[in-house]
Amino acid sequence: MKNLIKSPLWLSGLILSLGISAIFVMSAQVFIGPALVPGLMAGGLIVLAIGSVKIVGESLKISEIIGILILILGIALLGISELSIDLIEFNLVDTVFIVRTVIFTASLWILALLFIHIQKNSERFRSILFAIASGYMFALSSVWIGLLMGVIGGVFGGSAVWGELILFIVASIILVVSNMWGVKWIQDALKYGQASNLIPIQQVPIQITPMIAYYLVFLLIPPSIFSIFFSIIGVALIIWSSFLLGQRQAELEKIRKEEI
Secondary structure, eight states, rough: OHHHHOOOHHHHHHHHIIHHHHHHHHHHHHHHHHHHHHHHHHHGGGHHHHHHTTTTTTOOOHHHHHHHHHHHHHHHHTSSOOOOOTTTSSOTTTTHHHHHHOOOHHHHHHHHHHHHHHTOOOOOTTTHHHHHHHHHHHHHHHHHHHHHHHHHHHHHHTOOHHHHHHHHHHHHHHHHHHHHHHHHHHHHTTTSSSSSHHHHHHHHHHHHHHHHHHTTTTTOSSSSHHHHHHHHHHHHHHHHHHHHHHHHHHHHHHHHHHOO
């Protein structure tokens, strides 16, 4: 990280991915909430697949290309599942909702730290574990951006109650911390593996977690039976793709270890 923060190229990429894009992400959160935004954002995986080969010089097997296509299909199904959340109308300072949000947030942190602990004793799967832990941080960020956007109008409009003000402050802190560790851990992952494998693997918790939040944190009911069908099939495809991509990455790490 000490070397990366001195790199103009890396800093430019960081500003684009976490700075400029945040404007569009926040705007999308206002209209459709945190459940659908990650799925729609993952269309960038197409650019990743092309860029990793043409620019970085990485290689992709047929199984990896199929894995990425399956992941994109799964994400598309989540995108059309209509699991949108009206954050403006939702009572974000309800006590029971806050309790569920705290449990949800703590669970993601525990899972991320668990993967970070496991990677210390698993050289073969180290990059994969780093990528998944990073994904949990960005998944947490995605949900909390939604909460932030749900109260930001009242805070800056002067009509916010104390609960909304506290939620705004907590959300701001969590967003900074979760994005910081998300960036740190994905950079650690990329030291050991290919971006074309690891970024899609990172997407697994990013895509699945907001849907879990839709059902278990916001306690919302899908608008139709097709929404449930599309979301379940979408999650199944995402998990399937992660196995295809993770298997290849594990092979690459095994070869790397043997060479060392």
